[in-house]
Amino acid sequence: MTIAVPSYLLCRVLRSATLLIAITLFAALFSVGQTFTVLHTFTGGTDGALGTGIIHGKGALYGTTGYGGDPNCNSDFNPTGCGTIFKINAAGKETIIHSFTGSPDGQDPNGSLLIDGNDLYGTTFEGGAGYGIVFELDGQGQRIAQYDFAGEPDAGYPTSALVPAGPGVFYGAGYFGGAQNDGAIFKLTFNSGGTGTDEILHSFTGAPSDGANPDFPIIVQSGVMFGSTVYGGSGACNNGFAQGCGTVYKLTASSETVLYNFSGPDGEYPTMLIGDPTGGFFGLTSAGGASGNGTVFSLKQNGTFTSLYSFSGSSDGSSPDGLAQDLSGNLFGVAAVGGLNNAGTIFELSPNGQGGWSEKTLYSFTGAADGSGPQPSFVLDERDHLIYGATITGGDTTCNAPYGCGTVFELSY
Numbered sequence: 001m002t003i004a005v006p007s008y009l010l011c012r013v014l015r016s017a018t019l020l021i022a023i024t025l026f027a028a029l030f031s032v033g034q035t036f037t038v039l040h041t042f043t044g045g046t047d048g049a050l051g052t053g054i055i056h057g058k059g060a061l062y063g064t065t066g067y068g069g070d071p072n073c074n075s076d077f078n079p080t081g082c083g084t085i086f087k088i089n090a091a092g093k094e095t096i097i098h099s100f101t102g103s104p105d106g107q108d109p110n111g112s113l114l115i116d117g118n119d120l121y122g123t124t125f126e127g128g129a130g131y132g133i134v135f136e137l138d139g140q141g142q143r144i145a146q147y148d149f150a151g152e153p154d155a156g157y158p159t160s161a162l163v164p165a166g167p168g169v170f171y172g173a174g175y176f177g178g179a180q181n182d183g184a185i186f187k188l189t190f191n192s193g194g195t196g197t198d199e200i201l202h203s204f205t206g207a208p209s210d211g212a213n214p215d216f217p218i219i220v221q222s223g224v225m226f227g228s229t230v231y232g233g234s235g236a237c238n239n240g241f242a243q244g245c246g247t248v249y250k251l252t253a254s255s256e257t258v259l260y261n262f263s264g265p266d267g268e269y270p271t272m273l274i275g276d277p278t279g280g281f282f283g284l285t286s287a288g289g290a291s292g293n294g295t296v297f298s299l300k301q302n303g304t305f306t307s308l309y310s311f312s313g314s315s316d317g318s319s320p321d322g323l324a325q326d327l328s329g330n331l332f333g334v335a336a337v338g339g340l341n342n343a344g345t346i347f348e349l350s351p352n353g354q355g356g357w358s359e360k361t362l363y364s365f366t367g368a369a370d371g372s373g374p375q376p377s378f379v380l381d382e383r384d385h386l387i388y389g390a391t392i393t394g395g396d397t398t399c400n401a402p403y404g405c406g407t408v409f410e411l412s413y
Contacts, residue, residue, distance in 0.1 A: 035412045036363055038370060039388075040094045041395040042405040044068050044079035047094055048086055049405035051390030053377035057115035061088040061379070062097075063390055063408065064109040064122065069099030074107065079400050082107035082127065085120065085141065088408060098141030100124060105143060106133040111161035111172075111217070112377045119144060123158040123172065131156035131177065134170065134188050134196065147188055147196035152177050155184040155200060160227075161217040161377075162188075171201075171225065173214035178203030182212040182232065185225065185251060201225075202256045208234045210258060211247035216376070219275050225251040226259070228270035228283065233261040237268050237288075245288065246270045248281070248299055259303055264288050266307055267295040271321040272333075272376055282308075282331060284320045293318035293338065296331065296349055296357070308357045309349055313338050316361055317345035322376030322389075332362075334374040334389065343367035343394065344374045346387060346411060362387075362413050367394050371407035387411045 039061075042049050048065030055062050065084045067074065073082035082100040089095070097120070100106050106124030110132075114121040118139040125132050128148035136145040145168075149156045155174030162170040168190040178184030182204040190196045206212035211229025218227045228248050231237075235245030245262035246269050262268055267285030274282050280300040289295035289310035296309040311318050317335025324332050331349040339345040343365035352358045365372050371391025378389035391406045399405035 034362070036370060037410045038395070038407050039088055039092050039410055040408040041369070042068060042399065042407065043396055044081075044399035044405040045071070046081075046084075046096060046099065048084035048096070049079040049081065049400060050392050051406040051408060052083075052110060052375055052392065053112045054375070054379055054388055054390050054408065055112050055115070055377065056379050056388075057113075059090060061388055061408065062086070062113055062115065062120070063088075063377075064113065065406070066108045066110075066125075066392075068405065069096070070101055073100065073102045079405055083109045083124070085109065085113065085122070085137070094408075096141075097139075098137055100127065102127045104128060104148075105146065106135060110159045114162055114164065114170075116164070121162055121170065123160075123162065125157050125159055125175075132158050132174070134158065134162065134172065136190060143194075145190040145194040145196060147190070147198060149174060149177065149198075152181045153179045153200070153203065155186045155198065156181075159215050163218050163220055165220075171218050171220065173216075173218060173227065175213050175215055180205050182206040182210075183214045183229065185214065185218065185227075202251055204229060204232060206232045206242070207244035210256070211249050212242055212244065216270075216272050219273060219281070221275065221279065223253070226273065226281065227251075228273045230269050230271075233258060235261055235263040235268070237262075237264060246285070248273065248283070250301075259301070260299055260305055262288065265290075266305065267297060268292075272323045274323050274325060276325065282323060282325060284323055284333065286319045286321055286336075294320045294335070296320065296323070296333070309359055311335065311338065315340055315345075315364065316359055317347060317364075320347075322374070322378055324378070324380045326380065326382045331357075332380055332387065334376060334378060336373050339364035341366045343372035344391070346374060346389075346413075348413070363411050365391065365394065367404075368397070369395060369407075371395050371409060372404065373406075385413050387413060 049068035107127030156177030212232030231242035268288030318338030372394035
């Protein structure tokens, strides 16, 4: 049995893991030039701490924090609280929609929220019966439905966003759980009574023949699922927690296959995977590449792999874990660390017209009032050239001293 610690837990004060979506919001705030604005600074109290995800819905930003909220939950730790769901309106006002209590409703919300009508769907890494939950809340934060994971051989400790598969039906991934506790892909169905049932579609078996520990959202194309696992595969990486450099997998109704095995020079520990217009994928690795600081890559469904960019770990950043593409073919992303102040960056990668790609750092976080450790779930407003996101630390450094409890930000580019 392989027991692997999630990458965001290994360096919790620097990063977490969680959706990329194009929206139009707060467009009147800026017209030209590049401007960075902090929309909210988390205090570690009832407003939350350690932001983990941002999406757009109904004219506002919605997101999650891994800590903060109910001070009676997680009271032995600093910051206290088991996490929140929040909303920030166009005026920049934050409202808490829900504060998690650990039991029975979960702890440490992960992955991006889904919004369907007035209802919110998501996951928590812990809490419930102990192995995390999938939840449905109404617009006032009241629970409508919940499923509690049971852990091995059921899925456990979900970290990735849910993928809708029909009314009340979702696909998702458990970082642990499955037949060998190396993680699992599940299908969850909520029933009219507010409970749910899940079906394990695949249990990962780990190195060397399979991946282990899926940590980012699944992509569904024509009924076929694709995704990445942080560990496992045939690569020779061994970080002391798990073997293998990670994989990209393909899951059909009948079988799971490894589409690509990472080996180190091509990247280690894949994070975000997104679809490209040709039916292939763009993706990131948090380590490996020419300097060991992570890569951006392209992968076709036939397994053809191309390395597009290797991070140096200096001004361009290190450990990339969030990615989106605009309609012009440019890639935008965040790096959890590195940059001018080793607090993370926002970057753009563009085709250079000569068959290669050019990287531009749009913003280097300072780790002070602007935040540190930008999270993979950010919002790209292509029309108005705005990026919205959250940082897990920085901001008010008296909270969770000396690290800070994170921020919500806006960048014009």
